[in-house]
Amino acid sequence: MDKKRIYFPDLTIEGxxxxxxxxIDSLSSINLIAGxxxxxxxxxxxxxxxxxTGGEMGALLQMGCNRMNIQNPMGESFVVDKxxxxxxxFKDWQFKLGKDLIIKAGTDQALQMKLVYVLESxxxxxxxxxxxxxxxxxxxxNAQGGDTLERGILFTSNNNTFFSAFSTGSGxxxxxxxxxxxxxxxTSLSSKSYNLRLWDNIALTGLExxxxxxxxxxxxxxxxxxFLEESVLKGGRGAxxxxxxxxxxxxxxxxxxxxxxxxxxxxxxxxxxxxxxxGGICLIDEIENGIYYRRQPELWRIICLLxxxxxxxxFATTHSLDCIRSFSSVAHEVDAQLIRLEKRKSEFAAVNYKxxxxxxxLENDIELR
Amino acid sequence: MKKNKPFRLLxxxxxxLHVVCNLAxxxxxxxxxxxxxxxxxxxxxxxxxxxxxxxxxxxRLGIVVDADENLKGHWEAIRHILLDSQLYSSVPExxxxxxxxxxxxxxxxxxxxLWIMPDNxxxxxxxxxxxxxxxxxxxxxxxxxxxxxxxxxxxxxxLPLL
Numbered sequence: 405m406d407k408k409r410i411y412f413p414d415l416t417i418e419g420x421x422x423x424x425x426x427x428i429d430s431l432s433s434i435n436l437i438a439g440x441x442x443x444x445x446x447x448x449x450x451x452x453x454x455x456x457t458g459g460e461m462g463a464l465l466q467m468g469c470n471r472m473n474i475q476n477p478m479g480e481s482f483v484v485d486k487x488x489x490x491x492x493x494f495k496d497w498q499f500k501l502g503k504d505l506i507i508k509a510g511t512d513q514a515l516q517m518k519l520v521y522v523l524e525s526x527x528x529x530x531x532x533x534x535x536x537x538x539x540x541x542x543x544x545x546n547a548q549g550g551d552t553l554e555r556g557i558l559f560t561s562n563n564n565t566f567f568s569a570f571s572t573g574s575g576x577x578x579x580x581x582x583x584x585x586x587x588x589x590x591t592s593l594s595s596k597s598y599n600l601r602l603w604d605n606i607a608l609t610g611l612e613x614x615x616x617x618x619x620x621x622x623x624x625x626x627x628x629x630x631f632l633e634e635s636v637l638k639g640g641r642g643a644x645x646x647x648x649x650x651x652x653x654x655x656x657x658x659x660x661x662x663x664x665x666x667x668x669x670x671x672x673x674x675x676x677x678x679x680x681x682x683g684g685i686c687l688i689d690e691i692e693n694g695i696y697y698r699r700q701p702e703l704w705r706i707i708c709l710l711x712x713x714x715x716x717x718x719f720a721t722t723h724s725l726d727c728i729r730s731f732s733s734v735a736h737e738v739d740a741q742l743i744r745l746e747k748r749k750s751e752f753a754a755v756n757y758k759x760x761x762x763x764x765x766l767e768n769d770i771e772l773r
Numbered sequence: 774m775k776k777n778k779p780f781r782l783l784x785x786x787x788x789x790l791h792v793v794c795n796l797a798x799x800x801x802x803x804x805x806x807x808x809x810x811x812x813x814x815x816x817x818x819x820x821x822x823x824x825x826x827x828x829x830x831x832x833r834l835g836i837v838v839d840a841d842e843n844l845k846g847h848w849e850a851i852r853h854i855l856l857d858s859q860l861y862s863s864v865p866e867x868x869x870x871x872x873x874x875x876x877x878x879x880x881x882x883x884x885x886x887l888w889i890m891p892d893n894x895x896x897x898x899x900x901x902x903x904x905x906x907x908x909x910x911x912x913x914x915x916x917x918x919x920x921x922x923x924x925x926x927x928x929x930x931x932l933p934l935l
Contacts, residue, residue: 440829746829748881753828761823768820771830 407585409683410456411717412509417451419505421493426752431509432741433711436691436731437721438773439745444752445721446591448745449687452719453588454493455507456685458561459515460582461568468492470590487570490557494519499555501542516560522569525551539567585684587677591693595669600631600646602676611679614713618675618706623664625652632658648672670694671703678707682714691720692727700730708738723773732766735759744772779832780806783824785814789837789890806833814838818850825858828882835886844868844889851887861885 415428422444437445450467457463468489491497494505499519508514521540526533544553556569587602606612612629619626628651635644637658648661648669661668670693678686695703711718722728728742735741736759744755757765757772765772784790790810797808811817817836824834838847848868855861860877873887 744826744829748828753881755826755828757823757826761826764820764823768823770820770823770827773829 407583407683409715410513410583410585410685412452412455412513412685414509415448415452415455416506416508417448418507419495419503420451420454420507421447421495423447423451423752424495424750426754428743428754428756430741430756431717432739432758433717434707434735434738434740435717435719435743436728436740437719437743437745438723438728440747440773441723443745443747445745446689449588449689449719449721450493451507452685453586453687455509455513455515456583456586458564458582459517459559459566463582463586464493465489467588487555490570493517512562514560514562518558518560520556520558520567522554522556522567523551524554524569537567583684585681586686587681587684588687589673589677589689591690593673595673596645596647599648599669599672599676602673602680603629603631603648605680606676611682614679614710615672615675617713618679618710619650619664619672621706621709622671622702623652625654626664627651627653629661630658665696665699667695667699671699671706674703675706675710678710678716678718679714681716684716686716686718688718688720690722692722692724697724697726697730700727701733704730704734708734708740712738725773728762728772729766732759732762735762742772777830778805778807779830781831781834782806782808783811783817783820783834783836784808785811785817785836785838789839793837806835814841814847818854821851821854822858825854825860825883825885831883833884833886835888837888837890839890847889855885 412431414431415426417423417426426444426448437448439445450471453467454464465486471492487499488497491499494500494517495503501519501521505517506514521543523538523540523544525536525538527536528534539558554569554571556567559566559568589598603612603615606615616626616629619629630649631646632649633644633646635642637649649658650661650664651658661672674688674691677688680686691703692700707718710716722731731740731742740759742757742762744757746753746755762772764770782793784793787810790808793808811820817838821836824831836851838851840847852864852866852868855864855875860879860882861875862878864875865873868887868889873885875885877883877885
């Protein structure tokens, strides 16, 4: 099935976590988000992720887990965690009827999440008993015998509606195929297992050549990449993790990726994240994390290359002026902008800087965060 | 120079800088605003569009430039930048004699002020202005010269100095 391209020309966020209201009137292919600490840069990425994944439950739960450091969302305490996790997306983390959470982009992409009560009752239909669910805007005082009152979230994604109850995990609504070409690379990502999974996702699809091309920006002699078990390489019989190895032109051996320098696992995560997001969205939190500042211009060249070739829309956050500088050095080659996020009195605002303005700002010490 | 005051005045060269600073000293204005020498008129035109976006650390921004031989041209260029930014729809067509102060449409943005030397009206160089300002022997006529009064009024009323 052909995946429909995902691209956000603009963004509106309402009632999502700490952001009551934010409107960004214009987005580019590459968007670097800067701003004061705690202004909400990561929250914007999370909103983008929720919108891009269409509110898919697995994606939301995983995102919630990352923030809360919960290791196992599918474990025994699943029921309690699910409600707690999902409520973290709403202001005050409380189950309160009233203000909806809305994230939208362009004219045709929207996600709405509404906290609702649902009355589950059983009805006889001929010889069978049918479960009926009725969505309520306010809590019923008393549920009738046999009926249960559930709390949950009503999702409306584009034109599809789906209700998910906190307790039972049951749902009711339209069939919806969730987009997969969306990837979120968190700050404290465990690179090794993430890289393996994302490599396996694209291995033998033809897309892996983009990964090699990207590595060649750093070292033109890179020929190929594979994930190998170190114990096997050392002639042992025990199992071990598979880690990345490369081959170089005109050399006979296989070398661990780390010979290309420090921070290569993180760089590989970014490369794999973008390649896995072909035609879609890639989100990178604290992009400078774990990458030596002198490496950053190369990283941005890789990002420009991949974004152009694979039609990916990229959003990254940063604290670092060095990162903004190296971003600026490539920003004129591609459709890119810096977005400065700011909290003003009671609302959030975004100020855009395109390539030329970015350069002037950097040359004149104009504060961009 | 640390740029951390929310009120800033840009001047186009070292001469303007001295005039403004001396004037401020003479009038005992408090140091609530920063004066920055951008270096040239062209450079001011270059940084202005970007500075107008600096809502993170600026509340008021003023610029003082020379008319040189081309008051109208300089006014048009700056007016153009203001309109292009789409932040200041109330910019007048003519430069007011008493100096320009324009509020942004959205109050979250920066209040902008402009003074074109020597007095927003005549073509001339800074030197003309300075000669107006030099006091006669034993007689400081600074505040009595019309042009200086205009600059004084501009600085003291339009930029929040107290």
